[in-house]
Amino acid sequence: MDRRQFLAGVGAFAAAGCLGGDDPATTTSGTTAETTTRTTPTTRTTETTESTTTETTTETTTAEPDTDLERTCDGNPVPESVSAAWPQSYLDGANTGYRSDGSVPTEKPCVAWKREMPSRPLYSTVVTEDVVIKGGNGDHLRALDRVTGDLAWSTEDALVDTLSYVRWPQVADGTVYFSAHNGRTSDKHVYALDAATGESRWDVTLDDGSAIKTGFSLANGHVYLAAATEEPTVYALAPEDGSVAWRTTLSSAEVRVAGVPFGVDDELLCVPTGQADSGPGGVHALDPETGEKLWVADVGSVESAPTLGDDRVYVTRNSDYPLRALDKDTGEVVWRFETLNGTDGSPVLADGSVYYGTGDGEVYRLDAESGDPEWKYETETRIFNASPTVVGDTVLVGGDDNGGEPGLHAIDRSDGTRRWKFRTGTNVPGDAAVVGGVVYVSIGSYDAQPYTLALA
Numbered sequence: 001m002d003r004r005q006f007l008a009g010v011g012a013f014a015a016a017g018c019l020g021g022d023d024p025a026t027t028t029s030g031t032t033a034e035t036t037t038r039t040t041p042t043t044r045t046t047e048t049t050e051s052t053t054t055e056t057t058t059e060t061t062t063a064e065p066d067t068d069l070e071r072t073c074d075g076n077p078v079p080e081s082v083s084a085a086w087p088q089s090y091l092d093g094a095n096t097g098y099r100s101d102g103s104v105p106t107e108k109p110c111v112a113w114k115r116e117m118p119s120r121p122l123y124s125t126v127v128t129e130d131v132v133i134k135g136g137n138g139d140h141l142r143a144l145d146r147v148t149g150d151l152a153w154s155t156e157d158a159l160v161d162t163l164s165y166v167r168w169p170q171v172a173d174g175t176v177y178f179s180a181h182n183g184r185t186s187d188k189h190v191y192a193l194d195a196a197t198g199e200s201r202w203d204v205t206l207d208d209g210s211a212i213k214t215g216f217s218l219a220n221g222h223v224y225l226a227a228a229t230e231e232p233t234v235y236a237l238a239p240e241d242g243s244v245a246w247r248t249t250l251s252s253a254e255v256r257v258a259g260v261p262f263g264v265d266d267e268l269l270c271v272p273t274g275q276a277d278s279g280p281g282g283v284h285a286l287d288p289e290t291g292e293k294l295w296v297a298d299v300g301s302v303e304s305a306p307t308l309g310d311d312r313v314y315v316t317r318n319s320d321y322p323l324r325a326l327d328k329d330t331g332e333v334v335w336r337f338e339t340l341n342g343t344d345g346s347p348v349l350a351d352g353s354v355y356y357g358t359g360d361g362e363v364y365r366l367d368a369e370s371g372d373p374e375w376k377y378e379t380e381t382r383i384f385n386a387s388p389t390v391v392g393d394t395v396l397v398g399g400d401d402n403g404g405e406p407g408l409h410a411i412d413r414s415d416g417t418r419r420w421k422f423r424t425g426t427n428v429p430g431d432a433a434v435v436g437g438v439v440y441v442s443i444g445s446y447d448a449q450p451y452t453l454a455l456a
Contacts, residue, residue, distance in 0.1 A: 089124030097348030398428020
């Protein structure tokens with residue numbers, strides 16, 4: 001099918017299928033949480049010479065609240081022990097965002113716990129067997145007890161330094177790795193802490209004095225990151241002590257490394273870059289073991305994490321042709337898919353299909369090899385930074401508070417119909433993590449109280 005024909009006819013498709021599967025308890029527009037009283041006078045005439053009696057009956061109805069945040073669970077359904085974790089953003093180094101053997105609540109979930117966060121949580125949610133780990137904008141890293149949501153530890157207590165811009169924490173072998181701005185040294189550091197206690201294992205700055213960028217990934221026995229220099233450089237650090245295993249300068253031209261995770265598997269390390277001055281934006285592919293340059297895809301600024309499949313690399317942009325599939329061997333564009341607006345969220349990959357959301361609030365499923373559309377879902381709001389998460393037969397995606405009702409959507413993978421929508425009243429800025437059948441997600445904005453939620 002021609003993509004423009006698909007876009008022209010997609011409204012009818014959405015009306016016929018994608019919007020028809022909401023649960024009966026969900027409304028598609030917010031209502032004011034107040035009690036409405038309606039008074040109906042009725043007159044009854046008594047056949048006496050003394051009086052006529054008028055009775056007034058009052059009917060009271062309560063409007064449905066405009067969020068589901070008070071939809072609390074009876075007891076705590078979060079399992080005490082789990083056999084799997086969600087160790088990093090988008091689940092793995094390739095950023096597939098897909099767990100085949102997990103499960104998601106089949107009906108609109110309840111709130112097992114809700115915890116206020118001191119600053120707006122940024123993007124990823126990491127879940128271990130014990131804790132839920134979140135970083136914030138201008139704040140420390142915090143670990144919440146996975147079962148109760150109580151504070152387990154914080155870098156504010158575990159470290160003497162004041163941290164800010166803590167982003168993209170990732171866990172391996174009981175250690176959480178992340179980069180952050182250190183208020184004492186005014187430098188970006190890489191930290192390694194005990195994931196259960198917050199105890200410091202090591203922290204480093206780069207040995208050549210370069211300023212660490214927020215691009216950050218963990219795979220293949222390396223911690224990968226980029227530094228802002230005259231010629232931006234990618235580093236691979238040893239997870240044991242933070243020593244430099246290799247470094248590679250990306251280009252003699254000036255480029256800006258995007259502040260998102262890289263995409264990495266056994267074959268490629270894909271670094272997203274934006275345009276800076278005359279430098280080309282796109283994707284730089286390196287050998288993950290040696291740092292050798294393999295290819296550059298000059299497709300314009302890429303501000304989202306690349307997703308790696310068996311023979312394709314998938315990238316999104318926030319402008320023209322938002323989704324592209326690149327040949328994994330050469331970086332050449334194999335296909336591209338056009339929508340009205342782009343996104344800074346990343347695509348995810350599951351069983352031969354690509355899922356991604358757009359700034360128009362649309363979620364697409366496409367054939368991963370051809371780029372042909374398979375279905376489209378309307379969130380009726382906007383999706384800016386959130387990326388889908390695919391668990392079992394369900395797609396989860398968050399929407400922002402911009403011209404619509406924000407919330408977390410659960411979509412049937414097979415046909416794109418809605419299973420449920422959990423109304424949050426504020427933005428859902430990142431991807432959800434699912435462990436033990438519980439959905440962990442953060443909500444909030446610069447002008448609304450941020451929370452981390454456990455939904456069951």
